[in-house]
Amino acid sequence: MRRQPDWDNELSKDTKQRRHNRRRSKGNADEQYMDKESSEFIRSLESSKGTGWMAEKKYKRMFTEIEEGLSGVLGDGPFEWVDRRVFDAVFDRLTLMSLYKLMKSGIIDTLDFPIARGKEAHVFHGTGENGPIAVKIFHTSNAVFKNLVQYIEGDPRFGGLRRRHRDLVDIWVRKEFRNLSRLEKWGLSVPKPLGTHKNVLVMEYLGTDTAPSPRLRDVEVADAQSVYEELLEFLAVTWQKANMVHGDFSPYNIMWHGDKPVVIDVGQAVVQSHPKSQEFLVRDVTRLVEWANKNGLDVELAEAMYDVLEMDLSHIDMKQEEE
Ligand SMILES: Nc1ncnc2c1ncn2[C@@H]1O[C@H](COP(=O)(O)OP(=O)(O)OP(=O)(O)O)[C@@H](O)[C@H]1O
Ligand SMILES: [Mg+2]
Incomplete structure (x- = not known):
């Protein structure tokens, strides 16, 4: 069977131009x-x-x-x-x-x-x-x-x-x-x-010339107690001083760099006035407590929560840097 002639060829130049213009002017948003x-x-x-x-x-x-x-x-x-x-x-x-x-x-x-x-x-x-x-x-x-x-x-x-x-x-x-x-x-x-x-x-950038540093979940730390204390202080300073909560704090979002934990992925972090900030804080602290207990420490959630809320941070000052 013979092919239908191309419909476009059947259209007059004028029609084509009009069609073209219409497409251009409307376009989509x-x-x-x-x-x-x-x-x-x-x-x-x-x-x-x-x-x-x-x-x-x-x-x-x-x-x-x-x-x-x-x-x-x-x-x-x-x-x-x-x-x-x-x-x-x-x-x-x-x-x-x-x-x-x-x-x-x-x-x-x-x-x-x-x-x-x-x-x-x-x-x-x-x-x-x-x-x-x-x-x-x-x-x-x-x-x-x-x-x-x-x-x-x-x-x-x-x-x-x-x-x-x-x-x-x-x-x-x-x-x-x-x-x-x-x-x-x-x-x-x-x-x-x-x-x-x-x-x-x-x-x-956190890593070497060829590869990024590992995540906390992928390493075994020598001194879990001091890492726990450091991360507990991280949560406390974030809450008490920066008036924020991370919201997705977990060993997946902490990198192990230069023998220290570095926290990443803070897009979802919210300020304290956010209606769910307390719920997020409890969840973040829970994740840390789970990590600690998996790494041989004996930590209770209530105790950790108390520390985060009440830890004395009078020695912590804002760095004199502008955003
Ligand atoms: N500053 C950095 N230096 C080196 N590697 C990084 C850095 N930030 C992120 N990465 C690597 O990229 C991965 C993903 O980063 P991040 O968690 O911020 O992104 P994401 O899209 O939110 O990921 P996911 O959905 O898996 O949580 C990290 O696990 C880490 O391996
Ligand atoms: Mg992530």
Whole structure:
């Protein structure tokens, strides 16, 4: 049977143009959002540099530069890691732009190799002005979300869903950055926050040239008592001084670095006024007590709770550093 002629060929030029225009003007809210973000981004780069480099040429150069910076994760570097699917999931257009922004401001020099893949983010080893950095890139679309989107996209009542999801992720990342800053100000053992832009968070790297430090759950400590006391004080200072609670305190979110515990993953930490802060605190202390008892100590929850709430911390002062 003969193929139907291409319907497009049957349309007059005029009709085609009209169709094209309509598509362009309506677009969908997500596309419009992406376009708006792109042009705003380019404008902000222009004004910050003052030179009139414009769209095409500079845009291309930007991506070449990003590509150079990303050569480690793209597979030309010493660490081969080419997984197209993962790459596409992590490095979408806006994420590349955020990386570029952080590269321009000198916070990121190169992105070298992936360290870990969490539920919400990929963490990479990178290099910055002063040496190694950890770059946590939050997923802006996850499998669950993608599944939902297919039912909702195209339904005019839900325009801009992807965009709203992105906004939420960005807020979450800023929250993790601020939480890290606040805890750091109180001298607590967390990775030093170095910078953030949209869904990308840059912080001090904990590990060696080739691998991140292990998590507390993966090591056997020589002196469980002193580690317990240190972590108990961490919870006490966080609560009494920083007026916060971690909310997901566990040996999975504590790294063992330089023979000391360093607490990570503070995005969900909340301030005391949060309606669930006390519930979170009890849960955090419970996790620590479980760890202690697994490691040969004999600790009671009530006693630990009392310590966290009443421990004398008059010797602890805020470091004189601004956020
Ligand atoms: N500053 C850092 N230096 C080195 N490695 C890090 C750093 N921060 C995180 N990691 C590594 O990345 C892993 C995931 O980090 P994190 O817990 O912050 O992310 P997440 O997406 O919340 O992960 P999950 O869903 O597994 O809790 C950590 O277990 C650790 O191995
Ligand atoms: Mg975690």
